Amino acid sequence: MRVLVIEDDRETAHFLQKSLKESGHSADVAGDGETGLSMAQGGPYDILIVDRMLPRLDGLTVVKTLRTEGNRTPVLILSALGDVDDRVKGLRAGGDDYLTKPYAYTELLARIEALARRAIPEEQETKYAVGDLVLDRLSHRVTRAGEPIQLQPREYRLLEYLMKNAGQVVTRTMLLENVWDYHFDPQTNVIDVHVSRLRSKIDKGFDRPLLHTVRGAGYMVRDGAV
């Protein structure tokens, strides 16, 4: 995946470039808004990581300009401003996701991977299947090895989101934002409790666990070890 990082802090940009490379992606860096905009206009990128406050041209303007030109590349906005209003402004400007500094790299990675996936037009899948776990999106039924599993509505949506992103890390914040639509800090690790309840329903009594915990990052649904 080709990533363009538009970030004026050199150390941060360098850290991101190095980390993305280690994660198997290639990354270019632009140090200011103008350079970033022309680089984004020039080359095909799978994802843009745009800092909000940039010299010469601020991040929101970069995103707005790209969007008016019809550029649909997914954008993750990075910002030190974490206010709900700031988030709304960022998304209104055309950003696809918003991450507040300071952030964990694992969080950033999980988010850009999810964004890149979302950009590929998925055929309206009516069924998600991982191993012998099947989720039917039309009938809202879940089965494992053919046996039906009873899920609460919220548990169903949690599993649906995890299975949609099967094979990819999903962070706690991503679950909170996408399954619950909450953009605040729940203080305690409430998500862990919900995931472990879900796990007890889908993995208990089976030899091959499908819902894995990824240390220091989040969760992943996958047939096989992480």
Next chain:
Amino acid sequence: MTALSDLILKTMATQAFRVAAASAAAFLVVATLIVGTLFWQTNTLLTDHVVDELRGEAAELSQEAAGLDPVAFAERIRLRSRTAGTSLYFLADPSGRRLAGNLETVPSEIAGSHTGGVFRYRRDGDAAGTDRLGVAMPVAIGAGVTLVIGRDIDDQLALAAQIKRTFLWGFGALALAAVIAGLWAGRSVLRRIDLINATTRSIMAGDLSRRVPVTGSADELDELSQSLNGMLDRIEQLMNGLREVSDNIAHDLKTPLNRLRNGAEAALRESRGADGYREGLESTIEKADDLIKTFNALLLIARLEAGVVEESAEVFDLGRLVRDVAELYEPVAEEAGLALAIETGDGIEIRANRQLVGQAVANLADNAIKYSARVEHGPVPPVITVKAIARNGAAEISVADRGPGIEAKDRDRALRRFVRLEKSRTQPGTGLGLSLVAAVARLHNGAVALEDNDPGLKVVLTLPRRA
């Protein structure tokens, strides 16, 4: 002397004095116009009267002259002259010799004139006296004979002049009084404004406890002073709040920063190999994350206090939000050996920031679980009750726990900005949960109340609906 002239200059520059001086000037102009008109009218009337009289007498005398011989006529004039009062007469034969009358000669001003006019003369035997003013006209009574009759108008003019003088003095005195009153009013206003100025200057110099004196007269200046004092109270309160806030922030951030540094130092010192370092680094990241959480909470409270989250307000169903958030915490409560009772009304639509209200409810639920879990209990799990109801046009969210509660004397403090009660500093979490709930309430013009749940704490968050 300079102080006095300074004072007068300053007073003259006041609004009160300017208004007084301007109205005095306007009054003078109007008064002068009125007096002038009156004076002119009176004069005209009097003069017309004199002229009419003279004409009448002239007609009378020409009739008499026609019926009498010249000697008898001269006798008549002599008689009239003797009892004349203000009347003046002069009768001469064709040679110009005076026959009768109390005028010495024909006044030069009207000699040769057919209509007469105003003239100056001296009274008989009053050689040392002053010139007097008279009006005279010639009377035609036959060839060669000269008759001039007149009236002394000196007294009349003197009276008019006297009236004019009286009026002018009177108005002058009135205008002077008005100016002095203006000066006095200006000075008293000025003195009070000087007091206000002196107070504000000493406040600017750092003494925030000073207040503008209020005289109790309930006038505009008192009102201004009261407003200023009200503003100063608020500023002082904010300043004190700010001081407390920075102290609290310093404590809340420096303590975990110190812990983080200590941990990193310890990991470096105890060379335990790669695994040891990994463990040390992981614990460092964990502590950094806690620090970030605290920092985010502090920052959010600060932003809310500044009141800048209007853009993202929306209308939503509060009952549903409270139910959803409570359900998010339900499994956590169960794992902690607690029961969560959720009672929410339907259709409680409010206009607010959904994320912030959600955060507030989450904080309340989280606190309730944390504190209730710490209290020993029997086989029946204690119940935490989360409610959302509509009451008196407002929406009311309440979370009641079975924890240790907060003592009545500490309740006010617990809701203050950035305040953590001593007990909560040693607990996990940022300890800023309640402060944030209070900030969310303030932002939405709502209120938070801490009540006794007997045992436990009941927090009531009231929000206006504005839907």
